[in-house]
Amino acid sequence: IALALIFKEVISSLVIGIITGAAFIGYYSDSESMSGSIWRLTDTYVLESLTNPDHVSIIMMSLMIGGVVAIISKNGGMQAIVNKVSKKANTPRRGQFATWFMGIAIFFDDYANTLVVGNTMRPLTDSLKISRAKLSYIVDSTAAPVAAVAFVTTWIGAELGYIEGALNLINASENQVSMSAYGVFLASLQYAFYPFLCLIFIAMLIWSNRDFGPMAKCEREARQGREVIKQPSKLDLKEELSMAEGVRPKLYNALIPILTIVVGTM
Secondary structure, three states: OHHHHHHOOOHHHHHHHHHHHHHHHHHOOOOOOHHHHHHHHHHHHHHHHHOOHHHHHHHHHHHHHHHHHHHHHHOOHHHHHHHHHHOOOOOHHHHHHHHHHHHHHOOOOHHHHHHHHHHHHHHHHHHOOOOHHHHHHHHHHHHHHHHHHOOOOHHHHHHHHHHHHHHHHHHHOOOOOOOOHHHHHHHHHHHOHHHHHHHHHHHHHHHHOOOOHHHHHHHHHHHOOOOOOOOOOOOOOOOOOOOOOOOOOOOHHHHHHHHHHHHHHO
């Protein structure tokens, strides 16, 4: 985590973290040395992780959901949703509510949610003089909470893997749990206080039209047209997430793939 914050780059930080963990295993193990554990990084630790059926199922689910996001972006379904929502978003408050609603509607994955909602709603919020800081806050505060409680998401895929592992350990002992992993997840939703309260709080914040601290300053500057907008320096995903040429945005182009993956997963 420290390396990711320092270098602003995740992959190499993860690899270094795995190498460090392998070295610890070797150092505290009587059967192998620290250097031997590091060499086992690829042929043992990574290999066993990737051949674990639970891990592969999570990877496949993530890829499939990513494919659905790409499909409804290219076939105009996503743009149709944005067009439908933005028709009534003619004030800053309505524009923020439209962003909040979009953040809940794109529930499959928090990263896909952030990319899609952030890029598609940015021109609308800019035109309504909503600050980029407020846009980022609304997007971030809806993406992860909704992905944590919706029925079919990449987060749920990971959670089911963890629950399944715990159930296997419990059932291996004298205690037996008759519920399935998905049943345990559904039963746990009544205790998901943070996700639900976060979604409600954002709606309350928008409705009250109040901001605090640095956010209030950003909003005042945006309304007065004094906000300094920094253009993305590296990668702008707007083109990758835009619909294909010659395609007319239709709402059913989004609804059919979404309903298919929800019903199919259930």
